[in-house]
Amino acid sequence: MTRSPSAPQPLRKPEPLRKPEPLRKPQPTRAGPLRVAIVGAGPAGIYAGNILRTMVRAAGDEVAIDLYDSLPAPYGLIRYGVAPDHPRIKGIVKSLHEMLDAGTIRFLGNVSFGIDVDLADLQAHYHAVIFATGAIRDTDLDIPGIDLPGSYGAADFVSWFDGHPDAPHDWPLDATDIAVIGNGNVALDVARMLAKHPADLLSTDIPATVHAGLLGSPVTDVHVFGRRGPGQVKFTPIELRELGDVQGVDVIVYGEDFPRDENSEARLAASNNQVKVMSRTLNGWLTREPTGASRRLHLHFLHSPAEVSGTDRVEGMRFERTAPTEDGGVRGTGEFLDYPVQAVYRAVGYRGSALPGVPFDAVRGVLPNDGGRILAADGTPLPGLYATGWIKRGPVGLIGHTKGDAVETVTRLVEDLALLPEPAAETGGDAGEAILRLLGERGIRHTTWSGWLALDAHERALGDADESAVLRERVKVVPRGEQVDIASEAVLVTTWRR
Ligand SMILES: Cc1cc2nc3c(=O)[nH]c(=O)nc-3n(C[C@H](O)[C@H](O)[C@H](O)COP(=O)(O)OP(=O)(O)OC[C@H]3O[C@@H](n4cnc5c(N)ncnc54)[C@H](O)[C@@H]3O)c2cc1C
Ligand SMILES: NC(=O)c1ccc[n+]([C@@H]2O[C@H](COP(=O)([O-])OP(=O)(O)OC[C@H]3O[C@@H](n4cnc5c(N)ncnc54)[C@H](OP(=O)(O)O)[C@@H]3O)[C@@H](O)[C@H]2O)c1
Structure with a gap:
């Protein structure tokens, strides 16, 4: 059974600010500032x-x-x-x-x-x-196979494409099919950077080595997996919408990942504006015809990571299908789904x-x-x-x-x-x-x-x-x-x- 993640926690607003007390003067023994x-x-x-x-x-x-x-x-x-x-x-x-x-x-x-x-x-x-x-650092994802060659942390990849001095000089971009785990904005950044055609990054500040690395990438399909439903993503609306405007990349979503039960519909109706906007964006993509672009970015929901498969390196990714629960979380269904991928990026949070x-x-x-x-x-x-x-x-x-x-x-x-x-x-x-x-x-x-x-x-x-x-x-x-x-x-x- 998959562990049932809890309902989304909204970012806690900072406490109302207390007015600072005036400095007590004179300061005890302080010489100078x-x-x-x-x-x-x-x-x-x-x-x-x-x-x-x-x-x-x-x-x-x-x-x-x-x-x-x-x-x-x-x-x-x-x-x-x-x-x-x-x-x-x-x-x-x-x-x-x-x-x-x-x-x-x-x-x-x-x-x-x-x-x-x-x-x-x-x-x-x-x-x-x-x-x-x-x-x-990347937070850990404790599933079998996560340490196989070809499995990476998002933070390391981000450091590479952003030219961090302590990141490796070269990044192995040799996969045609890639899994990105997580439904936060970092997962979107990673997926977009992997799927984007390098010519569209030429006007940015990426180092020449990063551009050269991306030019050599044979990627055709990037799959982003969330363990909860489309109503519980941690993306933000602008970042999500932006995916649909990436040149030469088709965004693909799947009807079976959109729960239509009464509880899910009621939750969506009661959710905040951001969630509703993103729901409209995602539902819009359900009916959009792919253009036949050479690269595709797939968004999957209700997929909980179970195992990275492979012997000497990543050969696939196994997920357990989840189903929504009344409290806004999910439960494992016992159904497993396998995706042949040669690289896995976990974007499940920093630490x-x-x-x-x-x-x-x-x-x-x-x-x-x-x-x-x-x-x-x-x-x-x-x-x-x-x-x-x-x-x-x-x-x-x-x-x-x-x-x-x-x-x-x-x-x-x-x-x-x-x-x-x-x-x-x-x-x-x-x-x-x-x-x-x-x-x-x-x-x-x-x-x-x-x-x-x-x-x-x-x-x-x-x-x-x-x-x-x-x-x-x-x-x-x-x-x-x-x-x-x-x-x-x-x-x-x-x-x-x-
Ligand atoms: C991939 C990614 C993309 C993001 N994109 C956006 C975005 O587009 N828009 C947005 O609003 N937010 C974005 N965020 C969130 C934003 O980056 C954070 O909210 C913010 O940077 C947190 O600020 P911080 O100062 O706490 O940490 P940091 O920005 O991480 O700064 C910490 C600093 O401490 C230094 N440091 C660490 N250890 C030591 C040490 N031992 N000695 C000396 N120095 C040390 C580090 O070098 C670093 O400079 C993004 C986050 C990530 C992970
Ligand atoms: N452009 C931007 O504005 C931008 C860009 C990047 C980052 N940021 C911000 O930076 C912060 C950090 O972003 P983030 O993406 O690292 O974190 P995040 O928003 O907390 O997202 C983490 C994702 O990982 C999933 N996850 C965690 N543990 C998992 C597990 N064991 N199995 C499967 N999935 C798991 C979470 O799912 P659950 O929800 O189910 O827990 C969630 O979808 C966020 O506030 C983000 O908005 C902003």
């Missing part, structure tokens, strides 16, 4: 820095913020997760850029927490640390990673926290340690949701100001320089905001110079060393501007 390290320069970390600056300044105090990232460039999953053919989040990037360009948050890239610096280092130099390290020395909830893959305050094993808040973004509440939600997270976390930090421990490091009167000295002594080549501006300009120039496409905004530089070299040519801005 409040010093805060933020680990992770994805949207959650950048929003946290910007909101912290605003709140502290509004209270008439000063704050110096260092924003660390293990990557040489900022923006986290915006740079290394969002699909290259989705440039419409440009507005968000512009506003995050402006927050960092104001100069009051100092970006320190190419510095990994847990490798280059540890908790003791940060606690010695800052009054508080906010972890915004996101979720970068946060533990950070050395910081409590970790291994079941949920998050830092245990109360509204952003990191909690010790006995449930009490650890002074000066906070979490925000996906590492705080799990890998669900859009970029915009990380702003609400940041407001909540920073509000807690501001409430705690009088309780924050004084950093112990001997800084010689210049705390801003002291941490840079430490990085220098350890031989860490950190990147800066001006370094990012240089890398950004370099990538844009590569885009301008590329004659294979009319409009190419940038071409990403992939190797870490090359990114650091280009960034290092910029004048180092090493002081905190206030």
Whole structure:
């Protein structure tokens, strides 16, 4: 029997924001500004820095913020997760850029927490640390055969096509028939990138190696499988509709995957507008004639993954047919369906990673926290340690949701100001320089905001110079060393501007 997944959980709205209490002045023993390290320069970390600056300044105090990232460039999953053919989040990037360009948050890239610096280092130099390290790994799918060659995690594939410096240089694209497991937006990104004709990606920022890899792909059929019904998909309407507009790709859905029982119809009638819009899109595809395109993208529902079959590599995928239950979940029917595929991609969610020395909830893959305050094993808040973004509440939600997270976390930090421990490091009167000295002594080549501006300009120039496409905004530089070299040519801005 298939485990019955529970009914969809709507993304919890952030709690109504409590008005931050005014700072209690004078601060106990603090000499100079409040010093805060933020680990992770994805949207959650950048929003946290910007909101912290605003709140502290509004209270008439000063704050110096260092924003660390293990990557040489900022923006986290915006740079290394969002699909290259989705440039419409440009507005968000512009506003995050402006927050960092104001100069009051100092970006320190190419510095990994847990490798280059540890908790003791940060606690010695800052009054508080906010972890915004996101979720970068695939969650596991525990079915037989999942480790066979030809079975991949979506996060790894995404990292490859987005030019992540730690992703493999080449990706094996040798399958004609591919299964993608999952009914979330990541599954759609993966399926679209696999099915799309490479010529339609030429105007994006994909590296040349990725374009060359996609050009060699013999794929004809990409099958996306959801374990629940079309009324329980976790797609969003724009992303779903977009599939129907991919050039040279037919979208195919199957009537037997659309439950028409009374309960399902009643649930659909009572569902929110997004679900109704997507239901209309999917039902519309039921009656659309295929154009005979050379590539097809099939959407299957009520298919729960049972086994990846094959001896030395993936040869097929077995699913158990499911049926809807009254509570909006599904149950296994005992009927099994086999699909001959040569590659399987699981897009069943991301997962946060533990950070050395910081409590970790291994079941949920998050830092245990109360509204952003990191909690010790006995449930009490650890002074000066906070979490925000996906590492705080799990890998669900859009970029915009990380702003609400940041407001909540920073509000807690501001409430705690009088309780924050004084950093112990001997800084010689210049705390801003002291941490840079430490990085220098350890031989860490950190990147800066001006370094990012240089890398950004370099990538844009590569885009301008590329004659294979009319409009190419940038071409990403992939190797870490090359990114650091280009960034290092910029004048180092090493002081905190206030
Ligand atoms: C494939 C994919 C596509 C998406 N597309 C969209 C989209 O089109 N639109 C949308 O609104 N949302 C999209 N999302 C959701 C969006 O990316 C997230 O909501 C958002 O990025 C979460 O922000 P974050 O800052 O918590 O994490 P992240 O963006 O992951 O940022 C975390 C940062 O922490 C850094 N880090 C991690 N560990 C360490 C360490 N030990 N030391 C130092 N730094 C560290 C990472 O390098 C990274 O830069 C997508 C998500 C995925 C997975
Ligand atoms: N363009 C965009 O805006 C964009 C792009 C990518 C990602 N994102 C966002 O990023 C977040 C993460 O996306 P995501 O797709 O990784 O996660 P998601 O939205 O949570 O979807 C995960 C999917 O995996 C399925 N799944 C989980 N465990 C499974 C199992 N054991 N067997 C079969 N199926 C299983 C889930 O099914 P159940 O529902 O049955 O649990 C769900 O369909 C989402 O909020 C998403 O909207 C946005």
